[in-house]
Amino acid sequence: MSASRSSVTNIVGVFGNVEAASQATYQLAHSGFSRDNMTVMTAEPYPLGAFATRTKKSFIHYLSLLGGAGGLLTGLAFAAGTALLYPLPTGGKPIVAWPTVGVITYEFTMLGIIIFTTLAFLFFARLPRRQPGLYVPSVTAGKIAVVVPCRGEERAVVAERMLQVSGAEEVYRRDTPARRWDEL
Amino acid sequence: MPDPSSGTRKWGMVIDLDRCNGCEACVVACRVENNVAVAGADECGKGRQAYWIRVERYWHGEFPNVRASFMPILCQQCQNAPCEPVCPVYASYHDRAEQVNAQIYNRCIGTRYCANNCPYYVRFFNWFDYWFDPVVPTINVAYTNPMRMGLNLDPRRNQLNPDVTVRSRGVMEKCTFCIQRIRRARLDVIKQGGFQSADGIEHVKVPDGAVQPACVQTCPTGALVFGDLSDPESAVSKLATSERRFRLLEELGTEPVVIYLKELRP
Amino acid sequence: MREEPVHISDAQINEDLTRSLRRPSLLFVLVILALLVVLGVGVILYVYMVLSGMGVAGINRPVQWGLFIASFVFWIGLSHSGTLISAILRLTQAEWRRPITRGAEAMTVFTVAMGALYPLIHLGRVWKFYYIIPIPDGRGLWPNFRSPLVWDFMAITTYLTGSLLYLYLPMVPDMAVLRDRSTGLRRQLYTLLSLGWRGTEQEWRHLHRTLGVFMVVILPVAVSVHSIVSWDFAMAIAPPTWHSTIFAPYFVAGAIYSGLALVVTIMWLLRWGFHLENYLRADQFNNLGKMLFMMSIIWFYFWFSDALTTWYGRVPAEFETLRQTILGPFLPFFVTMILCNFVIPFATLGFRRVRTTAVGFVVSLLINVGMYCERFLIVVPGLAHGRLPFNWRDYAPTYVEIGIIAATFAGFILLYLLFTRFFPAVAIWEIKEGQLLRSTRDVAGVKLPTITRTE
Known part of the structure; x- marks a missing residue:
């Protein structure tokens, strides 16, 4: 992993149609390119398995639950806790009135889920990013970009050729500082 | 129920409708005592007049055989007051010591929810700054221009009772059972040396009849009686057990401490 | 209107759906200016009201809540359907939702904002509004969480946050489209808003999961918001007809109804204004129209259940309020409400020809006229004719109230128009995804448009 600390060569293939791009990724995977390291950029979401790339499962909903739990406790603290901090009787009703505590707690729980889900999305998708990293602007115009990071010239040439053979409209190299692969 | 051995009271009032002749002296007395603003004829016409106690007049029968009946209505100081829990900022809450329904003007933000939820219509909103500017409605310069704050020459200012807050525009106000008089009576007891405890002024025992709200003090027919409902010997407690007793809109479960007396006539 | 789906290339979709972002027409600029004038007048009237006192409005004793609160309920009601319909249709994977979601979500955000x-507008002392925010004051006193108004504050905060994020998150990929196609200041704006979105498979996967959570969470939030708005009334025991157990579902039904009607109105305007004939097709209007038809029946059912109970029960105060509503001074509003909310939609929306033509647009506008009357009739009669007849008083709004309310209408239209100027009113990537799943199948020689669905 730490062999080439300085930079890594990425082969970028830009495809005009999805079948060709899909085929290219599967062929690359067959010839030993890591499924985890390849990246595919698209303008619309494709079903899982359309490309040979492997994506990580999303754990966002677990953080949503965490947010919900946090919201619940916050709601309890506000609705029941603050009433106990400064008890003022109103309307002959109890200081901690559970039905109203329920309403407030419910809203805080939902707010917690909403905020944590958003934060989890940003965290897991590594957004917002200051620099777009390796990006192909024609993706938003309907192209599909396949990015293959390669160690060593030999592999790079192989990848280049495979992309071209699969029908890429454009293939070029881009060097990026070597960080973790998935941060591309 | 407050502990009768302490000074904590459950203040209450009895209004004997068979004695009330609708003279409205109570309305005037209350206005003077509590700095209740005069809204002016135009505002009255729009339903913006404030009177912490009012005399409702209802007609019975067809002309010429008509008979009027009068019903003084003030804040019923409900023990389960609907106006209290709806206030988002605790401007309206129940004062534990005096067992009255308190309104804290400087906390009020003017949602007017309490007034909507009062079945007795005894909460009054300050639609304008009545005391500071005689011309209504105009943009109030007393607040916007600090130079005029000290130069308000409205002569009505001299009539204000210094014991009672003057309410600004945008806040709700209501009858307090003349809480300033209750407090004054407690202080009087302390001054006479009748109280030696550090428990707080709320625990001072006040003799029956020592406190009289302005309306009660003024009523020429003695229709209004005020006192401590937790003391079975007080005048108000004795009257409150009368066979003629009823409470206004009792079916709503608000537990008012204002008790009306009225003989049922066939 | 009979339109078959046509296949459009990705580049053409980008072109069509960003057309609204280009140089505005003169008419558009004039409309914006007119709206700014109305808004400005409203702001001036509001400042006048704050400086002089609430008395310049028509509210009085006992009608302490008037058109301001009716409008509040109306706006929150309108907000209901945008997010709700988008979430329900996404959840059930209804394909025809795709051109509607963005516009509906934006509608929710701006109506909640209004x-x-x-x-705030109706507060007597708006300069002390922060007393209601859950922070302690100098003496350690917090707001009273037992008050339905504080529930309201929390619910609206949650809903506004949720619907704003629910509008924004699915818009991030579209911001990337605009980022790649714009220059100058706009490019900077879209670069900021696109958060550096690249469209990698991993990003799409996270976005799908996030939206999956959001659409499940936003539904109960939407329902709770309007329930809590209804509880502002239903928790009050004093005004007759307010203290009703049916209020929460009745308000929710009315809210879905009026919100759906506004979605239809807006969709027609988007179709006409930005030439989206290939996107907002008969399919969309037909289905939305059916939903409106159903909601008109549900709305009437709720209203009738509530009114019948009161009418039959003859509890004096409640019955008198209902009688004043139906036969008394509120008769014109009542008739408008029943006509616009039930009679007209029920009689017309059963026909496809109404649902898919401009008549459907007119009906959708009428429904909201009726719903405004309904909100007014919920708030005012119970206050005006309460339990002690000595205090009865009618209510008429003044020019101050009308001006301020007109300003919020102008504000909504203004915000929406500006939104369409800066953001695509139809979700670009959702349309592209939809095309991906659409094909034509040959069944015994008949060409059938077919939708493929995952799972």
């Missing part, structure tokens, strides 16, 4: 202004 609705949320009213609790």
